[in-house]
Amino acid sequence: MALQWVILTWVVAAEAVLSLLLTLPWPRLIKSQIVSLVSLILQPAACVLFFAAFQLLDLYWKNEHRLSCSSEMCTSEERNRYEKSIFKAQRNAVLCVSACLLYWCIFRICKFHKVIKGLEEAEKRLKEN
Template sequence: MALEWVVLGCAAGAEAVMLLLLTLPGLSRLRPGLVAVTRNALKPMISVVPFCLFLLLDIYWKYETRPTCDKEHECTPTEYLRHQKSIMKSQRNAILIACALLLNWLLLAVTRLVVHIDQLSERIEKLKRQD
């Protein structure tokens, strides 16, 4: 099950790098290429959303089927520690899911804004040449 989390972490890292490169000032010469690469990468990266939903359901299933340590079922210290570690991993994984979804949405929004700004700049240049 750890492979899914590695894949999601790599996808979130790639989204973060693309977002950083798109918003970094001073890369005006590279920006058209970055926008093209990002726009082409967005379509496959949208598959992160259903993947995150699947992993969220996995966390929920683990939460529902976890062993309980109440008065009826006494837990040994080892079982209690394993239970606490499982809860911590689930919380970490939920944060990773939230970050991946947020980065995906931000990358989509920033890419749209950059494309829109480029289109408006082209219109302004065209109007200046006409005058």
């Protein structure tokens, strides 16, 4: 079970690096190359959204069927284990949401760059005429 969270962590880290690369002020030629490369990667990387959504559903199901330890019959060790599992579930939920949010940000940044490039080309054609 831990392997899927490690994979999702690496995906979120890669998305963060990509979003950082897309937002840095590069020269125009390098920026267009980076945007075109990331745009090619976006469609196959959309599976991250489904993977994160499945993980969120799994977290929800486990939360609904988790044994609660709120009575006084629980030992301190059981209570600590219960609280630790709650914290891990919250961390994993934040990880899933951040994967989806970062993917959406990268998608929108690439789309904005393409729109800006199209507007610049249209402006250049209008100036020539």
